[in-house]
Amino acid sequence: MHLTIQRDVFMQAVQDVSKAVASRTTIPILTGLKLEAHADGLTLTGSDTEISIERLIPIEEGGIELIQIQRAGSVVLNARFLGEIVKKLPTNEVTLEVSPNFMTRIESGQAEFHLNGLDPDEYPRLPELSSERRFYLPADLLKTIIRQTSFAVSAQETRPVLTGVNFSAEKGFLTCVATDSHRLALRRARFETDNDLTFQNVVVPGRSLNELAKLLDREELPVEIVLTDQQILFRMKNISFFSRLLDGAYPDTSRLIPEEYRTAVRLNAKDFLQAIDRASLLARADRNNVIKFVAEEATTVEVSSHSPEVGKVSERVSILSLEGEELKISFNSKFVMDALRALDASEIEIQFTGSMRPFILRPVEQDSVLQLILPVRTS
Structure with a gap:
């Protein structure tokens, strides 16, 4: 050569x-x-x-x-x-x-x-993928999907399938879900395909997707995505990115998402994120970074944290609306901050079904993305 x-x-x-x-x-x-x-x-x-x-x-x-x-x-x-x-x-x-x-x-x-x-x-030969299961996504949309889901994959290898993002497709819509059993991130998006494509239980390692995202910044054309039973290929202009798929059946997460709620709070996402960030300064990492959230008034909610060794903090955050029952709940501050950053919305709605049930964060008047978080039990 x-x-x-x-x-x-x-x-x-x-x-x-x-x-x-x-x-x-x-x-x-x-x-x-x-x-x-x-x-x-x-x-x-x-x-x-x-x-x-x-x-x-x-x-x-x-x-x-x-x-x-x-x-x-x-x-x-x-x-x-x-x-x-x-x-x-x-x-x-x-x-x-x-x-x-x-x-x-x-x-x-x-x-x-x-x-x-x-x-x-x-040197190992790359697989030659010629599957009929192929579809296309704009590069910027694919990067957004990765950003809004991959952070929620499990870091524990005890259940390997949870270290990946589950891809499924039906009726022209792609659904991507990630969960570590304590939180869940979901994103739906319409895709382009040459045929009536339906699939489920395609689990792409979170690490693979994070590395792929670094290559998408310079892409302007749609990304071709090709599936086989063991591999997935993301083909760009001059780059082909192959990843193995994770073995095992991904859990049915649809039953975890509540269809009804008892309390709904609408607020400014940036104000809420900054308040939780301040309260988390006194939250103990070894105690799940617990933040207490109280919704009892029509105009504000209370965000607080207490550490016997350090001190306490309390802050009232203005809200846009409160619908339903009064509520007191505790949650992991890091999980909520991760979710708020992933939603990337100016106004969000938080839907609660009780103080010990999972709650949902989603942008106001948008149903393509949601974050679900399990509360923390406190004495």
Whole structure:
């Protein structure tokens, strides 16, 4: 392999695919990136067997030549060293030349590196997905869905299926749900498809989605999403992002969402978030960050916290309306702040079904997104 490439383009591609490279692995070749030069350009691949990212740098883009390929070929180079080297090269023109024993010369200006390479034939092959189960989502919508759900996945491996976001589709709508058994995040969105697509129990690891979200900032075209029984592929302009799916049946969370409520409070989301943030300063992390919420008046609610070792805080927050019964409830302040940030709404409604039942937060007059939180039992 022998080629000349623009440093900034090469560096961005290396950074993109390196997101899939594990810092620790028992398979030495997976510490590397596979580089393959061919007639269409240079393809870079990174993988840790759970996530795989493939990025194409075309010969030219927008009328600008990005690569000159003198000789096709491939090699696997250590991802960390390659990334550090490319980042610090002195000029924007980089030459890569691979010898028959995979020793790779990287030259830029007066700097010249020789990096030991590995046999690309030993690198795991990416799956070829040709499933009929495919649909399309705008990149910005997909990123919003990830932001509004993935934070609620479980961090505990005791129930692996809960470390992912459950995707299901019916009648042109995608529903994404995440829960760690103490809270639940749900987002619905309409999608585009070439056929009548219906599926359920497609559980994508939360880590995969968070890494995918980092690649979506530069995307403007719709993202193609392809499903098989064990893999999901997110295909963008020059990037293919593969993730394995989690095994196991995702719990039926629909029965957890109350259909009726006894108390409904409407308020300004920013004011409420800031009040909870202040009250949480005295909430003990080892005691579930408990905040007490009291709704007894038509114009304000009380938010308070008490720690015997530190002190107490109380604040009244103006509300837009109170409907139904008076209420006293305690909850985890972190869960509520996470939910409010994910909703990204100026005005929200909180619906309660009792002091010891799950409650719902949702934007006013919008039913595509909701957050559900279990209260905390206090003595």
